[in-house]
Structure formats: C-alpha cells, structure tokens
Amino acid sequence: MPDPLGTAAIAKLIGKVLDELYEAGKGLFSSRLARLKSDAVRKKLGKRAATSELVQTIWQLDKPVRISEFYYPSRIRFNPEIEKEVSSLKHFPRKGNIVIQGTIGQGKSIFLRYICAQELRGKGTDRIPIFVELRSIEPSGGLQTALLRTLDEYGFDIDEDLWNFYSTSGKFVLLLDAFDELLPECIPGVIEELDHLAAKYPDLQVVVTSRPDSDIQRDRNFRTFRIAPLRPQDHKPFLKKLLVQDRDVKNLLEAIEASPARVALLLTTPLMLTLVAVVYRAEQAIPPELPAFFEMLFTTLFSRHDRTKSGFIRKKYSSLTEREIQTLFEAFCFMTRYHRMSTSLTDQEFARALQDAIKYSGIDCEEHAFYQDITKIACLMQREGLKTKFVHKSIQEFFAASFVRRANDDFAARYYATQRTGPSLWRQENAFLMQIDPYRYGKRFFLPEIAAIEAFFGISFNAGTPVADERILALTADKSELQVTVDEYADTEVLLNYPTNAGPLLRQVMSKASWTCIANIDGVGKDDLDDVLKHLEKLTERDYRGSVLAFIKDANLMDQLKSDIDEEFGVLKRRFDQLVSIVELEESKSGLFEGLPRPIRPNKS
Numbered sequence: 001m002p003d004p005l006g007t008a009a010i011a012k013l014i015g016k017v018l019d020e021l022y023e024a025g026k027g028l029f030s031s032r033l034a035r036l037k038s039d040a041v042r043k044k045l046g047k048r049a050a051t052s053e054l055v056q057t058i059w060q061l062d063k064p065v066r067i068s069e070f071y072y073p074s075r076i077r078f079n080p081e082i083e084k085e086v087s088s089l090k091h092f093p094r095k096g097n098i099v100i101q102g103t104i105g106q107g108k109s110i111f112l113r114y115i116c117a118q119e120l121r122g123k124g125t126d127r128i129p130i131f132v133e134l135r136s137i138e139p140s141g142g143l144q145t146a147l148l149r150t151l152d153e154y155g156f157d158i159d160e161d162l163w164n165f166y167s168t169s170g171k172f173v174l175l176l177d178a179f180d181e182l183l184p185e186c187i188p189g190v191i192e193e194l195d196h197l198a199a200k201y202p203d204l205q206v207v208v209t210s211r212p213d214s215d216i217q218r219d220r221n222f223r224t225f226r227i228a229p230l231r232p233q234d235h236k237p238f239l240k241k242l243l244v245q246d247r248d249v250k251n252l253l254e255a256i257e258a259s260p261a262r263v264a265l266l267l268t269t270p271l272m273l274t275l276v277a278v279v280y281r282a283e284q285a286i287p288p289e290l291p292a293f294f295e296m297l298f299t300t301l302f303s304r305h306d307r308t309k310s311g312f313i314r315k316k317y318s319s320l321t322e323r324e325i326q327t328l329f330e331a332f333c334f335m336t337r338y339h340r341m342s343t344s345l346t347d348q349e350f351a352r353a354l355q356d357a358i359k360y361s362g363i364d365c366e367e368h369a370f371y372q373d374i375t376k377i378a379c380l381m382q383r384e385g386l387k388t389k390f391v392h393k394s395i396q397e398f399f400a401a402s403f404v405r406r407a408n409d410d411f412a413a414r415y416y417a418t419q420r421t422g423p424s425l426w427r428q429e430n431a432f433l434m435q436i437d438p439y440r441y442g443k444r445f446f447l448p449e450i451a452a453i454e455a456f457f458g459i460s461f462n463a464g465t466p467v468a469d470e471r472i473l474a475l476t477a478d479k480s481e482l483q484v485t486v487d488e489y490a491d492t493e494v495l496l497n498y499p500t501n502a503g504p505l506l507r508q509v510m511s512k513a514s515w516t517c518i519a520n521i522d523g524v525g526k527d528d529l530d531d532v533l534k535h536l537e538k539l540t541e542r543d544y545r546g547s548v549l550a551f552i553k554d555a556n557l558m559d560q561l562k563s564d565i566d567e568e569f570g571v572l573k574r575r576f577d578q579l580v581s582i583v584e585l586e587e588s589k590s591g592l593f594e595g596l597p598r599p600i601r602p603n604k605s
Contacts, residue, residue, distance in 0.1 A: 014120065015042050017128055021171045029165065032157045044155050046120075052131045053117040055110065056382055056391065059242055059274050067114050072238045072270065074111045075228040076100075080519065083228050088118040089125045089173065089207070092225070097198055097206040099179075099216055102227035104394050104428060105271025108209035111227065112177050115207070119173070127173045127205075130154070134190070134208075135181040135342040142186075143193040147174065167201040179210035181342050181393065184425070187215055195221055213427075220485060220493045224518075229268035238270065242277050252277060255286050271392060291436045294398040298326055302378040316377060318369035325373055326399075327406070328365060329380070331357035333396050334403035337426065343396055344387040394428070401432035409440070416444035420503045427504075434575070439586045442579030449505035450576055456499060456506060465573040468565040473558060476565060477513035477549035484521060484545075494518065494548060505572070512564045513548050516557055 018036045025033050036042070054064040076086045084091070092098055102108040112131070119129040132146050144163075151158050156166070166172055174197075182190060197204060198221035210216050217224050230238065235256070239249045256267065256276065267273045275293050280286055282300040287293050302322055318325065335353040336345065345353065351367060358364055371388070375381050380395055381388050390396045404415055419430060433441045450461055457475060459466040466472075479497040494514035498507055552561055 014046055014128060016122075017126060017171055018042065021166075021169055024169055024171075025165050029162060032162065035155075035157060052113050052120075052129075055113065057274070059278060067110060067117060070241045071110065071114050072234070072241050074107060077226045077228050088123050089115055089127075092207075093223075094125060094205065095202070097194070097222045098208070099222045099224040100207065100209045100227065101212055101217065101224050102209070103212060103269065104397075105269035105392070106227045106229070107270040108211075108227065109177050110270070112175050112207070112209050116175050125173065127171055128154075129173050129175050131175045131177070133177045133181075133344075134179055135183075135344050137182060137186050137190065139183060139185050143176075143190045167197070167204045170203040172204060174204065174206045176206060176208045179208050179216045180214045181344075183342060184340055191215060191219060195219065218493065220483075230270065230273065232267075235267060235273060238273055239277060242274065248281075252280050255280060271394065289435060291398070291432060294395070294402075298329075298378065298380070298399075301380065302326075317372035318365050320363065320365055320373075324363050325365075325370075325378075328357055328361050328363045328370065329374060329378075330399045330403040330406065331361035331363075332370075332374075333399040335360075336396060337400045337429070340425070343393050344384065344389040346387055350388055397428040398432050400426075401429040401436065404429070404433060405437040412437070412440045413444055416440065419445055420449060421501075424504050434579075438579060438582045442583045446505075446575065446579050447583065449503045450572065452503055453506050453509060453572070456502075461573055461576045466569045468562045468569065472565065473552075473561055474549060476510055476561070477547075477552060480513060480548040482517055482546060482548045482551045509565065509568050509572075512568055513552065513561060516561045516564050517548060517551060519560075521555075 022033045022036055053067045055067060056064050057070070059070070073085045073087060075083055076091070077083045086092075100108060100111065102111075115124070116129040116131045118124045119127060130147060130150050132143075132150055134143075134146075137143060137146050148158055148163065151163075151166070156162075158166075179190075194206060194208075194216075197206060206222075208216055208222065216222060236249060236253060239252060240246075243249045243252070267276065272293070275297060276286060279293060279296050279300055283296065287296050299322070302325070316325075320328065332353050335356040336349070338356075339349070339353065341349050341353065350371065354365075354367055354370060375383060375388065379391065381390050383389075404412060407415070419426060424430065430441070430445070434446070454460055457466070457472050459472070468476075481495040481497075483493045483495075485493075494517055498510055502510065552558055
C-alpha cells in the first residue's frame with residue numbers, strides 16, 4: 001500500500017515538535033524522553049499516525065483510500081452570520097474545547113481525520129494530534145485508558161507524571177471522534193473525564209465531533225461549531241472528486257436536475273450526494289426519496305454492481321435469497337440498536353445480535369455465511385481491527401427502522417409507545433419511519449404527541465398554524481434556568497424544566513428557549529459581551545444565573561424566540577396535515593367490506 005502522507009516527511013515534521021517537547025521536559029524526564037529523539041521511534045510514530053488518513057468509503061469499498069484523494073472542504077458556521085471553509089485547526093480558537101456538530105452524513109469523521117492529517121503535514125497548529133474513536137471506549141475502561149493506549153501505540157513512554165507533563169505542554173491536541181457513538185453507559189463517565197481535563201489542563205485542547213443534541217453540546221466546557229450543509233453549487237466540484245470522467249459528472253447533474261421529486265433538495269450532505277452517485281452509477285436512475293436510496297443501495301451493493309463485470313457472478317456464502325438476506329439484516333440492525341450496541345461490534349456482540357435476528361425474523365443462517373455475505377458481498381459492514389463496523393451509522397439506523405416497518409401492528413404499537421416516554425435513542429429511526437411507515441407513525445406517535453402539545457399550550461393545529469404569543473413564550477421558558485459563565489468567551493448552560501411526562505415533540509418545542517439563549521450568547525467574546533448583556537443587572541464580573549424567561553426579555557431576545565417557535569410550529573403543522581391525510585385515508589379503507597354478505601358456511605350434513 002502506498003505511503004499515505006510520506007512517513008519520512010511526517011517524521012521530520014513531528015520531529016520538530018518532539019524536539020521542543022524534549023527541551024521543555026529534559027530537566028525532569030531526560031532519560032525517558034530521550035527515546036523520542038530516536039529516528040526509529042519518529043518513523044514509527046509517523047507511520048502509525050499517517051494511517052489516520054486511510055479510510056474505507058461507500059464509494060470505494062474494495063480498499064482503504066486516502067482522504068486527500070476525495071476530500072471536499074467542509075464549511076463551518078462560527079455564528080449565524082459567519083460561515084467559512086476550514087482546512088485546519090488554525091481557523092479555530094487555540095484555547096478552549098470545541099464540538100464540531102453535524103447531522104447524519106455530513107462528514108464529521110472525515111473532517112476530523114482531515115484535520116488530523118493537516119496537523120501531521122505541518123499545515124496546522126504545530127501540535128501532535130491524538131486521534132481516538134470514542135466508540136472504542138468500553139464500560140470497563142474510560143477515556144483516559146483510550147488516550148494512554150493511543151499514546152503508547154504512538155511510541156510515547158507514559159505514566160502519570162509523564163501524562164501530566166504532556167497535558168500541560170501545549171504540544172498535544174485531542175481529536176475525539178463521534179461522541180454520539182459512545183455506549184450510553186459510558187457517556188456520564190466520559191463527560192466527567194472531559195470536565196476534569198478542562199479544569200486541570202487548560203492548554204490541552206479537545207476537539208469532539210457529534211451529531212446534534214448530544215450531552216456534550218450542553219457541557220459548559222465546550223463551544224459548538226456547526227458544519228454547514230452542501231449547496232447546489234457544491235454538487236459539481238464534489239462529484240468531480242468521485243467521478244473520473246467529466247461526462248459522468250455532467251450526466252449525473254442532469255439527472256439530478258431532471259428528477260421529478262426534486263431530489264436535489266435532499267442533497268445537502270456528502271453522504272447523500274455520494275449515495276446518489278453510487279446508485280446512479282449502477283442503475284442510471286435516481287430514486288425519488290431518501291428511503292428508496294437505502295433500499296436501492298442494498299441491491300446495488302449486494303448484486304447489481306457485478307453487472308458491470310462481464311461474465312462475473314459473485315458467489316454468495318449463504319443459501320439465502322437476496323430478499324431473505326435483507327430481511328435478516330434488518331432484524332440484525334434492529335437488534336444492535338435494541339441492545340444499545342455501537343456501530344462497531346465485537347465478535348460476541350455480532351453473534352448475539354444475529355442470534356436474536358434469526359429468532360425474530362424466522363430466517364435461519366449460519367453465522368459465518370451471514371458475516372461473509374454482509375462484509376464481503378454487500379460490503380455494508382467492514383472488519384476493522386478486532387471489531388466489525390457498519391460502513392456508516394445511517395445504514396444501521398435505516399434498516400433497523402425497516403424492521404419496525406415490516407413488523408406486525410402489536411409490535412409497532414409497543415414500539416411507538418416507548419418513543420413517547422421521553423428522550424429517544426431512536427431519533428433517526430423515527431425520522432425514517434415517518435417516511436416508510438407513515439400511517440402507524442402518525443397514528444401511534446405523531447398525532448398523540450401533537451395532542452399533548454395542543455393541550456399544554458392551549459392551541460389547535462386543526463385551526464391552522466399556531467402563532468407564538470406572549471403566553472406561549474412564557475410557557476416555553478417557564479421555570480427554566482440559565483447560567484452564563486464569562487471567561488475569554490461566554491459559556492451557557494440551560495437547566496430546562498420540562499412538564500411531567502413530556503414527550504419528545506413537546507420537549508423539542510420547549511427547548512427552543514434554550515437554543516435561543518445559546519445561539520445568541522454561547523461563544524461571544526468577552527469584549528463584545530456587554531452589548532449582549534447590557535440590560536442585565538445581575539451580571540457579575542464572571543457569572544450570571546437566573547430565569548431563562550427573564551434573560552430573554554432583558555437581552556431583547558423575545559422576537560428571536562417567537563421566530564424560533566413559529567418556525568417549529570410551521571414544521572409541525574406541515575407534518576400534521578400530511579400525516580392526518582394519510583391516517584384518514586388508510587382508516588377510510590376499513591369500510592370497504594361493510595354491508596357485504598358473510599361467507600356461507602359449508603353444511604355439515
């Protein structure tokens with residue numbers, strides 16, 4: 001395999017930082033740091049670190065590829081007015097910890113790996129990046145265990161004293177990928193460890209990627225920056241990174257533009273645009289909706305890509321039909337989510353999920369054959385070290401949702417009932433189910449949630465789109481509390497007071513007051529803070545703590561909160577109208593056979 005960044009070049013760049021690290025610590029750790037001056041250790045570190053740029057993608061599953069070969073620059077929203085292309089950590093504040101937030105398929109992990117590679121190329125902040133995938137953290141270990149293991153793999157001598165020295169040196173930056181893929185039982189402990197690092201080592205910057213609404217975004221020690229969506233003008237240069245022939249790019253862009261479903265409106269993430277290219281390359285057609293992409297993707301990856309190879313038919317390892325394998329895979333994905341497994345499964349977890357999938361799908365299959373079909377034929381999962389990983393989390397989520405779609409009504413009723421009891425771990429599955437199981441999603445989940453919102457706010461979606469008035473604004477922020485801590489930048493923390501037994505949609509509306517505060521305060525520089533908080537008499541030299549509603553009023557944010565809630569009501573109203581229509585249409589069918597004569601029973605005589 002070609003050397004991805006040039007090990008010798010990386011070793012030389014890292015060597016400069018290591019020399020500075022050695023000079024800073026030779027008085028205390030001379031003999032133990034001396035190994036870092038060895039060419040062998042530096043080359044080992046360079047080779048080990050360079051592999052962070054090698055990834056497998058949906059576009060090319062046969063072998064790992066260098067990020068630099070296909071990477072399209074991400075744009076970051078620093079605030080509602082400022083959005084710019086980011087090519088290294090130099091574009092972010094050097095002090096303070098950061099969350100890079102992106103939705104499904106926005107390329108958070110690729111972005112973080114690219115940033116890591118830039119540091120190694122000497123095009124960053126002259127620090128050594130320590131890259132850790134958070135899904136690798138086990139309940140029996142913790143974040144520090146993963147960090148120390150990574151440093152050991154990089155070739156560093158390590159103990160508690162050396163860890164303190166490294167962490168205070170300002171020569172390291174921690175790049176922690178996919179907070180949202182942490183096992184739920186690991187989240188409190190990891191957050192506690194991150195808070196400890198922030199308090200004890202202010203010169204050790206931590207950069208974390210996450211999907212929206214993870215616990216890390218609410219941590220006062222982190223500022224959140226968002227990845228901006230792709231724009232239509234990004235489509236052509238992005239696709240040119242994937243498709244070698246200009247003719248292919250031209251044909252695909254024309255197909256997108258001609259799509260009757262205006263699929264271009266969905267193409268706001270690298271994943272979706274890549275998925276369109278994968279499917280179009282095999283089918284010469286574009287599916288009209290998001291679920292159809294995943295359905296067609298399974299078929300495309302499983303068998304139809306072999307049509308381009310004359311006379312070649314890939315041999316399956318199992319005796320199952322393609323439809324049976326998909327059904328079993330749907331059950332398998334559901335069980336990985338049901339058991340709260342991450343996207344990377346140990347062999348024991350894989351076996352457990354498959355055993356349950358066989359039990360609840362009624363489709364039997366030998367484990368080795370299923371494993372080979374999914375990893376070697378369909379390539380929906382890939383071996384990575386000691387674990388087997390979904391090529392993307394959205395694959396796991398869509399096919400888990402598809403299992404619910406095909407389940408009987410009793411199961412669906414139980415599933416949707418669990419989604420109304422509080423914050424859901426199945427948020428993305430539910431987003432898929434709204435499209436692929438709209439009748440039961442609407443009847444069992446969405447419309448009961450709307451009824452709860454109507455009862456709480458005293459509004460009616462049947463009467464039109466609700467408009468936020470002063471009473472609704474007060475209810476949204478009532479009894480909730482805000483804390484602002486002022487240092488170099490303002491950090492906000494909102495303690496929301498949800499109604500008892502509030503479901504996810506009501507909590508979503510209620511959280512608008514929180515996000516209105518955060519969007520206008522979080523990350524504001526100390527010098528600009530007075531303009532934002534000039535009406536607050538309770539602001540001390542460092543802290544403010546008080547009512548969310550009082551803060552919003554005093555900071556002149558009532559109009560912004562009204563706008564945010566009106567926007568949310570508008571989204572809910574559009575979904576309400578669509579789902580009411582679907583539910584009414586489906587239930588009207590129950591009268592089709594009313595009044596027909598009953599079947600005649602055979603005469604026993």
